Amino acid sequence: MAERSATAAPRADPEAELLRVGRALHEALPRPSRNPIEAVDRRAMELAAQDDRLRAALFRLVDVTPACRSLDDLAAHLASYLGEVERRPPPLETALRLSGSRAGRAALGAAAAAAVRHMAHRFIVGETPRGAMPTLRSLWVAGAAASVDLLGEATVTEAEADRYAERCADALDTLVEQSGRWPSRPVLERDSLGSLPRANLSVKVSALTPLLRPDAPELGRADAARRLRPLLRRARDAGAHVHIDMEAVDSLEATLSLVLELLDEEEFAEGPSAGLVLQAYLRESPRRLDQILEWAASSRRRPPLVVRLVKGAYWDHEVVEARQHGWPSPVFEVKAESDRNFEDLTRRLLDARPLLRVAIASHNLRSLSHAIAWNRVAGGRDEDLELQVLRGLGDHLMRALAAHGMRVRVYCPVGDLVAGMAYLVRRLLENTSNESFLYEQARGVPLEELLAPPG
Amino acid sequence: MRPFANEPTLELRRAPVREALLAARRELEPRLPLRVPVLVGEERGADSGLESTDPGAPSRVVAAGGVASAADVDAAVRAAAEAFPRWSGRSAAQRAEVLVRAAAWLRERRLEAAALEVRECAKPWPEADADVCEAIDFLEYHARQAVELERGPQLLQVPGERNMMRYAPRGVVAAISPWNFPIAIPAGMVSAALAAGNSVVLKPAEQSPGCALLLVTALRAGGVPPGAISLLPGYGEAGAALVRHPGVHVIAFTGSSTVGLELVRAAAETPADQPHVKRVVSEMGGKNCVIVDSDADLDDAVPGIVQSAFVYAGQKCSAAARVLAHEAVADALIERLAGAVRVLQVGRAESFATEVPPVIEREAQERIEGYARTAREEGEVIAEVGEVPEGGWFVPPRLVASLPPGSRVLREEIFGPLLAVERCASIDAALDAMTESPFALTGGLFSRNPATVAKVARRAPVGNLYVNRHITGAMVGRQPFGGNRRSGTGSKAGGPDYLLQFVEPRVVTENTMRHGLVVE
Numbered sequence: 012m013a014e015r016s017a018t019a020a021p022r023a024d025p026e027a028e029l030l031r032v033g034r035a036l037h038e039a040l041p042r043p044s045r046n047p048i049e050a051v052d053r054r055a056m057e058l059a060a061q062d063d064r065l066r067a068a069l070f071r072l073v074d075v076t077p078a079c080r081s082l083d084d085l086a087a088h089l090a091s092y093l094g095e096v097e098r099r100p101p102p103l104e105t106a107l108r109l110s111g112s113r114a115g116r117a118a119l120g121a122a123a124a125a126a127v128r129h130m131a132h133r134f135i136v137g138e139t140p141r142g143a144m145p146t147l148r149s150l151w152v153a154g155a156a157a158s159v160d161l162l163g164e165a166t167v168t169e170a171e172a173d174r175y176a177e178r179c180a181d182a183l184d185t186l187v188e189q190s191g192r193w194p195s196r197p198v199l200e201r202d203s204l205g206s207l208p209r210a211n212l213s214v215k216v217s218a219l220t221p222l223l224r225p226d227a228p229e230l231g232r233a234d235a236a237r238r239l240r241p242l243l244r245r246a247r248d249a250g251a252h253v254h255i256d257m258e259a260v261d262s263l264e265a266t267l268s269l270v271l272e273l274l275d276e277e278e279f280a281e282g283p284s285a286g287l288v289l290q291a292y293l294r295e296s297p298r299r300l301d302q303i304l305e306w307a308a309s310s311r312r313r314p315p316l317v318v319r320l321v322k323g324a325y326w327d328h329e330v331v332e333a334r335q336h337g338w339p340s341p342v343f344e345v346k347a348e349s350d351r352n353f354e355d356l357t358r359r360l361l362d363a364r365p366l367l368r369v370a371i372a373s374h375n376l377r378s379l380s381h382a383i384a385w386n387r388v389a390g391g392r393d394e395d396l397e398l399q400v401l402r403g404l405g406d407h408l409m410r411a412l413a414a415h416g417m418r419v420r421v422y423c424p425v426g427d428l429v430a431g432m433a434y435l436v437r438r439l440l441e442n443t444s445n446e447s448f449l450y451e452q453a454r455g456v457p458l459e460e461l462l463a464p465p466g
Numbered sequence: 467m468r469p470f471a472n473e474p475t476l477e478l479r480r481a482p483v484r485e486a487l488l489a490a491r492r493e494l495e496p497r498l499p500l501r502v503p504v505l506v507g508e509e510r511g512a513d514s515g516l517e518s519t520d521p522g523a524p525s526r527v528v529a530a531g532g533v534a535s536a537a538d539v540d541a542a543v544r545a546a547a548e549a550f551p552r553w554s555g556r557s558a559a560q561r562a563e564v565l566v567r568a569a570a571w572l573r574e575r576r577l578e579a580a581a582l583e584v585r586e587c588a589k590p591w592p593e594a595d596a597d598v599c600e601a602i603d604f605l606e607y608h609a610r611q612a613v614e615l616e617r618g619p620q621l622l623q624v625p626g627e628r629n630m631m632r633y634a635p636r637g638v639v640a641a642i643s644p645w646n647f648p649i650a651i652p653a654g655m656v657s658a659a660l661a662a663g664n665s666v667v668l669k670p671a672e673q674s675p676g677c678a679l680l681l682v683t684a685l686r687a688g689g690v691p692p693g694a695i696s697l698l699p700g701y702g703e704a705g706a707a708l709v710r711h712p713g714v715h716v717i718a719f720t721g722s723s724t725v726g727l728e729l730v731r732a733a734a735e736t737p738a739d740q741p742h743v744k745r746v747v748s749e750m751g752g753k754n755c756v757i758v759d760s761d762a763d764l765d766d767a768v769p770g771i772v773q774s775a776f777v778y779a780g781q782k783c784s785a786a787a788r789v790l791a792h793e794a795v796a797d798a799l800i801e802r803l804a805g806a807v808r809v810l811q812v813g814r815a816e817s818f819a820t821e822v823p824p825v826i827e828r829e830a831q832e833r834i835e836g837y838a839r840t841a842r843e844e845g846e847v848i849a850e851v852g853e854v855p856e857g858g859w860f861v862p863p864r865l866v867a868s869l870p871p872g873s874r875v876l877r878e879e880i881f882g883p884l885l886a887v888e889r890c891a892s893i894d895a896a897l898d899a900m901t902e903s904p905f906a907l908t909g910g911l912f913s914r915n916p917a918t919v920a921k922v923a924r925r926a927p928v929g930n931l932y933v934n935r936h937i938t939g940a941m942v943g944r945q946p947f948g949g950n951r952r953s954g955t956g957s958k959a960g961g962p963d964y965l966l967q968f969v970e971p972r973v974v975t976e977n978t979m980r981h982g983l984v985v986e
């Protein structure tokens with residue numbers, strides 16, 4: 012166990028500590044800004060959250076934008092989607108009227124394209140890693156580390172898998188080279204176990220192989236391993252961190268066994284720093300944590316595995332897929348169960364240190380405060396807990412956490428508009444879901460309720 | 467009865483589920499070859515003369531079947547006619563119970579049934595399992611439909627007159643089934659016929675007698691009287707004799723166009739001693755097109771098309787054969803399709819990794835290779851899986867392009883892992899290409915414009931149009947399945963009106979006035 016800090020003496024009541032942390036973070040959140048663009052954003056999200064059809068129209072527009080051949084084409088699509096919305100707010104009524112003429116369509120198409128680009132910029136930090144560096148640097152200077160995620164189209168061919176692997180290699184090089192010039196930020200670079208790489212790349216297994224198949228996990232695992240191994244070597248030699256994201260449950264078996272087996276290979280015994288993701292919305296997640304802990308206990312690898320705990324980003328997909336097949340749902344179907352499980356897993360992860368390093372990824376003030384409070388109550392040090400947020404969704408939290416002296420890492424997608432659409436739609440979906448914490452917060456639910464135990 | 471719900475397929479993404487299937491396969495091994503007798507009523511006839519073999523290892527015999535003789539055919543039709551009055555005399559609810567019991571019997575043996583399909587027809591596990599589920603679905607669904615149908619439609623009633631309409635079973639149904647859905651397709655035809663009150667003589671494809679026996683065993687175990695379901699394993703002659711038999715009322719067929727049209731002709735002959743006109747329910751081939759619009763999401767389109775064209779080596783009447791790509795996306799689409807074809811996993815059906823198993827038999831292999839040669843001569847082969855395993859009827863998956871419009875590769879059903887891509891200047895041009903074809907079974911569209919979706923849905927003549935997804939894998943009750951034009955007689959298996967194919971409507975009008983008094 013990490014050496015206990017003298018300043019954070021064990022406190023009896025974790026809920027009380029949680030409230031204290033939650034309030035403090037809340038205090039540090041910037042007030043809703045009067046920036047007109049943000050106001051329009053907020054208004055659009057509100058409208059979308061209130062009307063399912065409008066939300067569908069908005070998402071379909073965002074989704075199709077990069078595939079449209081011209082502004083005229085884009086406007087025609089928009090009109091087609093709006094045609095399916097029953098109660099159209101006045102601005103959309105106007106939009107639909109505009110689409111009746113060629114000139115109107117040009118204006119409408121331009122406005123829609125600009126809006127989508129604007130939204131994309133909120134979530135995506137640049138088209139290329141090099142292009143993203145200024146943003147990453149200013150995040151660092153402001154007290155937040157990053158993990159870069161390379162957006163891309165689905166991988167269905169060998170060539171696409173190879174190209175993704177090359178992009179990852181280039182990104183590692185760029186990150187290592189550029190981040191070396193950043194000023195020192197001790198909070199972001201050390202924990203009680205040692206130093207933490209500045210360069211941090213998140214990698215998706217589904218992009219590393221076209222052969223990922225739920226019923227034959229060994230096939231995709233073997234093919235992805237061919238491409239992941241060189242990346243791990245590069246990261247090891249350059250001193251970068253590689254984090255393997257977790258995707259839909261269809262690829263869980265392949266992803267988990269890929270990571271655990273590769274990291275156990277002799278040549279990776281001393282590095283690189285690497286991590287994987289545990290999804291708390293999965294009913295099987297406690298067992299998966301058992302598996303990870305068993306592995307960590309028996310592995311001779313030196314750098315502790317970093318486990319990023321998330322709730323899970325594919326909830327709708329998993330539920331629909333299970334329904335269509337008549338399978339039991341692999342995910343909890345009540346939000347509070349995911350939240351509660353997230354807290355249980357948080358505690359188990361914190362207790363498992365120093366076998367593991369722990370990163371808690373969420374935009375839920377309760378979930379984050381719980382991790383911070385529990386760590387302190389159990390006598391842990393703040394530096395042995397990392398918090399993570401997504402670019403575009405967790406920007407305010409990031410500032411509050413940094414101000415609170417915590418190590419916070421921002422997940423930063425990089426890529427062009429075409430590649431970024433699937434990601435963008437998922438984030439918008441999350442942002443407008445009636446059950447999401449961010450939506451409740453934006454709706455003005457009182458802080459006490461937001462910080463109450465799930466259930 | 468509980469409302470119908472599709473039988474869930476196995477969750478093959480779970481390792482223990484895969485283990486269970488492998489265990490079922492190990493248990494099946496020592497029982498092979500199965501003996502498949504001619505089953506005519508209570509009689510067991512010959513059980514040799516016909517062999518089904520493993521397409522991945524053709525020297526291994528999976529089932530040894532009898533060959534039904536002309537006398538067997540005649541006896542089976544007579545037994546069916548004899549069983550008819552009692553079977554049709556039961557209420558729909560009673561017959562439904564029998565079918566539901568047969569479904570339960572099959573459900574209990576679903577792993578074994580899937581293992582048998584893997585061996586006898588080289589269906590990869592997910593496909594084999596889905597076929598067993600579909601068979602169970604047909605039994606359960608048609609059972610419920612029969613109960614529904616028995617209520618009869620409502621007619622106008624006026625004072626002094628009582629009008630009733632009901633649907634009576636036709637009599638003896640000859641079911642002639644293919645090997646590619648070796649349990650589900652015969653189960654669909656047979657269960658519909660039985661549920662409606664007919665008795666049935668089943669002549670399965672010579673390639674899959676073992677699977678057919680499993681189905682008949684399930685039905686008999688569920689309580690279908692032996693005379694009401696006979697099994698005639700054999701070759702084409704047995705089928706030909708069966709459809710010509712004057713005692714047959716309905717012919718339900720799924721198979722090739724050649725045989726299907728031949729059968730329509732044969733059924734039209736109405737000899738003087740045949741007191742009825744035969745009805746034909748025929749599902750024939752397809753040459754199924756997938757249209758890809760300029761705004762399509764290729765991340766979805768590529769896997770969807772590849773799955774539609776190559777899973778089970780393209781041996782589905784619903785499989786995709788032609789891609790009609792809008793020229794704005796054609797280059798990107800073709801490049802990605804080519805790459806996706808190159809990574810297809812060709813192998814034995816029993817390997818979970820396999821997507822493209824061997825084709826059913828040597829003639830199929832030769833036929834498909836013939837089309838591939840034509841494609842190479844007339845156009846180009848853009849992608850091809852380089853190496854395929856030895857020993858079975860393997861055919862490499864291929865993507866071809868640049869074919870002249872009249873090419874037989876674009877016009878004829880190939881029934882194998884060969885997909886052609888064509889460029890189209892517009893959606894209208896693509897629709898023209900689709901509607902020029904005499905086939906109209908399935909079709910696909912990838913587009914994100916609701917207006918385009920509506921237009922294609924209106925103009926495409928196909929029986930089943932799939933939008934933004936793969937075009938195979940119709941589910942009972944969700945995608946009633948069947949083709950139009952030369953693809954079929956327009957019926958929809960697994961749909962709300964399929965049973966109507968197996969019944970004749972009867973109307974009774976009774977005068978209820980006596981001396982000015984209405985005596986109802």
Ligand SMILES: Cc1cc2nc3c(=O)[nH]c(=O)nc-3n(C[C@H](O)[C@H](O)[C@H](O)COP(=O)(O)OP(=O)(O)OC[C@H]3O[C@@H](n4cnc5c(N)ncnc54)[C@H](O)[C@@H]3O)c2cc1C
Binds near residue numbers: 399
């Ligand atoms: C840095 C970072 C990295 C991430 N990496 C990954 C990753 O690799 N893989 C991945 O899958 N996700 C990842 N995510 C996304 C994450 O899983 C969540 O989707 C997202 O953070 C929202 O959860 P929350 O705790 O912030 O918000 P909350 O609003 O508290 O929770 C929303 C989440 O609750 C769950 N949920 C919603 N409705 C229900 C319901 N009815 N029943 C049960 N559960 C429900 C869903 O998981 C949903 O995303 C990452 C997030 C961050 C911040």
